[in-house]
Amino acid sequence: MPRPGQPLRGLGFLTIGLFDPADPAAGHEQTLRIIERAEDLGFDSVWLRNRHLQYGISSPLTVLAAATQRTSRIRLGTAVIPLGLENPFRLAEDLATVDLLSGGRLHPGVSVGTPMRYDDIRTALYPDTSDLEDFSKQRVLRLLRNLRGEPVSDFEGTVGIEDFSRVIQPQSPGLADRLWYGGFLDSAIWAGEQGLNYLTSSVVTTQNTTSTDFATIQAKHIDAYRSHHPDPTRARVSQGLVVIPTDSASPEQIRRYTDYAKSRLARTTSPQGPRELVFSPDLVGPSDELAERLYAHAGFRGADDIAVALPFTFAPEDYDQIIGDLAERLGPALGWRPGTDDS
Template sequence: MKKIGFLSFGHWSDARGSRVRSAEESLRQSLELAVAAEEIGIAAAHFRVHHFAAQQSSPLPLLATIAARTSRLEVGTGVIDMRYEAPLHLAEEAASLDLLSGGRVQLGIGRGSPEAADRGYQRFGHTPRDDESPADLARRHTASFLSAIGGDGIATPAPESGRAGALLPITPVSPGLRERVLWGAGNLDTALWAARQGMQLMSSTVIIDDKGIPFEHLQREQIDGFRSAWREAAWPWEPRVTVVRSIVPLVDDLSRAYFGADPRRDEGSGVLQGLAYRFGGSFTGEPEELVERLRADSALAAADTVLITIPNQLGVDYNARQLAAVHAIGRELGWHE
């Protein structure tokens, strides 16, 4: 069985044709789509996080509102850039959200992708130490965050409290949340690192590696390496792999008008900040064709959850129809009943 969720970038723009023209509309429509997705049978709603841009930047209030309006839908991120985060504050907020949602949080965190601002995390008060890179800063924040949500003692009791002895943990602590943190891994090495830290794997449509082999093979290598490293680390909970895919069923005139002219958008490669990368192609076509193409994807076959990227600026009705079509395709593939 495989869960299906959606991943929204939460864009807004007043450009011609956009149905999401402000931050308020982006938030309200994200809530509406999440409610509709649960009614369709979609299992998870995830939101991308970017700062200093016309996208979602503070996801936890949105996730809390979605959790209050739904009963089964998992809520999560993909991903929170840990360079920008005060880890103990994030731990308190994430634990509170998890308790309110009844344990439905799937929190995706990571080093983050390129942001609009140059070293914007410094404006948030976070600067790498002299011996650190920005990636090291993200990992240091991550270690503090994982320790905190796991209930470890952190702070020395105040002398006047009369509580000498054990260090104080953050409050609240939500049992099980530590097991539901996903690391957005950009390559095989970071996937192995995530497994050794006891974090679940989230693998996107971009891998910072290009060995001249198809994207799905690169991603399958990442997944297999993660599962092997998890077994070696012997964590007492089950590993979970989430992959992101662009899946666009052509089911009506609108979807054909937007995406039907170039239905086979192949994968490719490029250079990002001096590093070679490969990106996955788009699965666009008639539903019957997509069933066979998705069945042949070896990396997708190895995943536990697939998150469908959505063009959120096309509005709630369009994306709800697309999610319903993907849900039907998933049934044909045996991903769910």
């Protein structure tokens, strides 16, 4: 686990892929360019968030399919695909296709639960079955069975000139082992029991704990995940936090970054809403200071990788500066070196 003197295993970042609804193609192209630059900078991974009915990427796998043809090494992840809006049969086909195009670099992150604003979209999403849909973890298990090649059809053979398979096609061996699951304590335990990888984010909940300290709660989730994994040597945790290095930022950028973090600070001081959510403060500053703060963070010390969350509304030149400093300043300050993570 990353501590002073111990190198960070993997460095990545995640983005919403913001776009202007008047010109969405330009926003998607900008996301592809930043993925290309990330590979040039030596990042181990880049992750796309999933946003439906918003001005961010709604189809991360489509964008990552394009990215497979512009990159050759970097891992391509989703953080996360909400399975309540997906059919595990069709999703397994898409995941396997993109994984094959990437040469085995896809790392799908998924979650379950009732889709966001479900009452507003249920009729359009599931017009005949909206009251019957199962949004439990069974959806993940269905997806895993499909990725592992368990039969989905009672028929296999030839009809005329067409050949049919019992299992999802194409199959991409090893893809199921690269599935990540995100969530809170119960999800951490379940992900461990299933042998999945575990995604954490900048949000936790005080449920099942007396603490209100973000780092303490996140570390508890990570410990629970590892303790329930059948093979702790293969258990892998990625931490997602908003971390903004300012080493090469202009004075105007530093001011905006600092104002952005201050505008979000109030929500980090106490649990929010009926689920008692606790948000992590955004970290802004020079890389040497950020490294000290991360090494003191109990959640970071329990993770293997960090996937820095890029703020939603920054400009392309801001993202260029941030990812440049992440790779060239903060990563090395954490003991990371490009190309050392071969997983």
